[in-house]
Amino acid sequence: MTNRERAINILHYQPVDRFPAVHFGYWPELLLEWAEQGKISAELARSWGDGNAADRELDRIIGWDFNWLNTVGPRLGLSPEFEYKVLQEFPDGSRRTLNGAGLIQREKPGRNSIPSEDDYLLKDREAFETLYKPKMQYFPERVDIEYFKSFNDTRPKDIPVGLHLGSVLGDIRSMVSVIGMSYLIYDEDEELFADIVDCYAEMQYKCAEAVLATGARFDFAHFWEDICFKNGPLVSPEIFESLCAKHYKKRCDLCHRYGIDVISLDCDGVTEKLLPIWFENGVNTMFPIEIGVWGDQFEPARAKYGRGMLGVGGMDKTAFRRDKAAVDAEIERLKRLSAQGGFIPCPDHRLMPGSKFELVQHYAEEIKKIR
Numbered sequence: 001m002t003n004r005e006r007a008i009n010i011l012h013y014q015p016v017d018r019f020p021a022v023h024f025g026y027w028p029e030l031l032l033e034w035a036e037q038g039k040i041s042a043e044l045a046r047s048w049g050d051g052n053a054a055d056r057e058l059d060r061i062i063g064w065d066f067n068w069l070n071t072v073g074p075r076l077g078l079s080p081e082f083e084y085k086v087l088q089e090f091p092d093g094s095r096r097t098l099n100g101a102g103l104i105q106r107e108k109p110g111r112n113s114i115p116s117e118d119d120y121l122l123k124d125r126e127a128f129e130t131l132y133k134p135k136m137q138y139f140p141e142r143v144d145i146e147y148f149k150s151f152n153d154t155r156p157k158d159i160p161v162g163l164h165l166g167s168v169l170g171d172i173r174s175m176v177s178v179i180g181m182s183y184l185i186y187d188e189d190e191e192l193f194a195d196i197v198d199c200y201a202e203m204q205y206k207c208a209e210a211v212l213a214t215g216a217r218f219d220f221a222h223f224w225e226d227i228c229f230k231n232g233p234l235v236s237p238e239i240f241e242s243l244c245a246k247h248y249k250k251r252c253d254l255c256h257r258y259g260i261d262v263i264s265l266d267c268d269g270v271t272e273k274l275l276p277i278w279f280e281n282g283v284n285t286m287f288p289i290e291i292g293v294w295g296d297q298f299e300p301a302r303a304k305y306g307r308g309m310l311g312v313g314g315m316d317k318t319a320f321r322r323d324k325a326a327v328d329a330e331i332e333r334l335k336r337l338s339a340q341g342g343f344i345p346c347p348d349h350r351l352m353p354g355s356k357f358e359l360v361q362h363y364a365e366e367i368k369k370i371r
Contacts, residue, residue, distance in 0.1 A: 002158040003065045008219060011262050011285070011310050013341045019370040020065040021363075023344040024288050025050055026058075028162070029353040037226070039357040062357075063364035064317050064341065066159040068287065068346055069172045071222050072151075073164030074143040074207040077171065078102075078135040082121075101175040103130065117177035118246055122184075123178075125192050136199045138206040144351020151216040160219035163211060165251050166204040168244045168275060169235070170267075176232055182258055185239060194243055199249040208251055212258045220262035221255045223248075223283065228269030230292055264312060266351070270294050272301075288313035290348045302340060310342045317347040320355035320363070327359050331366050338370055345370075363368035 001009075003020045010016055031045035040061060047054040051070045059066060081100030088096035091108040096118060104119035108364045122132055155161050173181050208221075227234050252263055264285035265278055269292070289298050289311055298311045315334055319326040334345040346368055351360065 004156075004158055004160050004219065006065075006159045007344060008262075010344050011220075011312075011342055013307065017371075018368050019106050019345065019364075021225070021340060021367045022329040022344055022347060023059075023064050023364075024064060024068055024346055025055070026351045027353055028036045030146050030351055030355055033353055034136070036359050037357065039173055040119075048246045048323055062361050063368075065364075065368075066346075068160075069222075070156070070159055070164040071164040073166070074211055076142075076166035077202050078166065078175075079139075079142065080135065080304075103175060103177060104206065116154040117179065120180040122176045122196070122327070124182065124266050125189055128192065128196055132196070133199060136203050138203045140210075142207050143210040144201075145210070145214055148211050148214040148216040151214070156233055160252075162220040162222045162264070163208065163216075163218040165208055165221050165225050165255075165257070165263075167293060168201055168247045169197065170227050172200060173227060173234065181235065184233065197243050197247070201244075201250075203246055205247070205254065208254060212254065217258075218260055220285070221260050222263070222287075223251075225265060225267040226269075228267055228274065229257065229272050230269055230294065232270045232272070233274050240274060241277045245277050248278060248281040248283060249301050254263060256282070262310065268292075271297060275301055275305075279309065284308055285310040285312060287311070288346060290320075292348075298337060298343065300341075307342055311337075312344045313346045313348050314343070315363075317349060317355070319360045320347075324359060324362060327363050328366075331363065334367070335370055 001017050006016045006018070006020045010019070026048065026049075028045075031040065031048055034040045035042040035045040040058065043052050045055060048058065049055060050067055055067055056261075058064070078101060083100060083101045084100060085098040086095050087098060087104065090096075095107050096104065097107055098104055102121040103117060105115040106118050106119075107115045121127055155212055176184060227240070233240060263284055264287040265283045265285050266287055267274070268290050271286070286298060286301065286309070291314070294312060298314045301309050302311070314337060316330055319330045337343050338345060
């Protein structure tokens with residue numbers, strides 16, 4: 001069987017010869033660590049990206065079958081983006097900058113983690129109408145029609161490939177920060193935030209519609225959100241449902257019309273309170289099922305929603321920083337989850353600095369033994 005066939009079969013409760021060894025990429029700092037340790041070349045560490053040639057070469061060296069985040073899509077964000085600017089420099093080397101989403105943030109030298117949020121441009125209706133709304137419009141150049149017309153002939157045949165559907169709220173949170181989103185929802189013009197969400201969502205729907213109209217076929221579709229943290233959602237479930245549910249349903253219904261029945265969503269943090277909204281409006285696959293300090297989220301969700309709740313992820317990646325016993329314990333837990341069907345084990349997010357190369361190799365080898 002190909003790895004594409006294995007993944008599709010597992011997520012449709014069909015038999016497979018073995019489980020694929022699936023991952024979700026790396027922190028850049030980890031790859032640099034491995035290069036310094038002589039495990040991989042410095043060039044490979046510098047050139048890595050999801051699904052690119054360096055990613056596939058790392059798969060070969062480590063023993064992975066594929067990176068789940070092999071997704072393609074149109075230009076779904078602000079277009080054009082804001083011009084990146086350095087607004088202020090500080091003695092410690094940190095800088096206050098304006099990024100492409102219009103968010104003002106603090107960048108610290110030598111750090112690749114998320115910068116701290118300092119301020120934002122999207123504060124009122126005037127800013128939306130003049131600065132943002134023009135950048136949220138659909139136009140034909142967002143979709144490379146010729147690329148997608150030939151996609152079925154050129155796409156990888158041996159691994160699953162997904163259509164990236166974009167984001168309903170996560171991208172907007174990235175434009176205004178968590179604090180800014182809270183002010184816009186609760187303290188400003190009560191219709192403004194809904195208008196922002198609706199405008200952005202309509203553009204992304206039209207993009208997906210244009211891609212699928214070319215005849216390009218996909219094994220799954222995928223949303224990115226990141227709208228939760230360790231204590232739950234960053235916005236109340238009631239407001240999230242009123243703002244966002246209809247947009248998930250519209251995009252998921254579109255996918256269903258084109259035969260896509262696996263729709264995954266990437267959201268970090270504790271997602272329990274938002275799962276009903278996603279699940280009732282077409283999303284059916286949790287990914288990457290972050291473990292965090294709160295523990296497994298997939299098994300309780302499966303118990304609640306049944307076999308309709310699919311999963312890719314759920315492996316506590318911090319085991320790679322410990323020892324073989326910790327990794328083996330995770331593998332045994334994942335075997336039990338895998339036996340339920342509709343679940344593909346995968347580290348619960350990017351592999352972090354301190355992950356031990358040999359333990360990652362060991363994990364990839366052992367996952368392939370699951371039958």
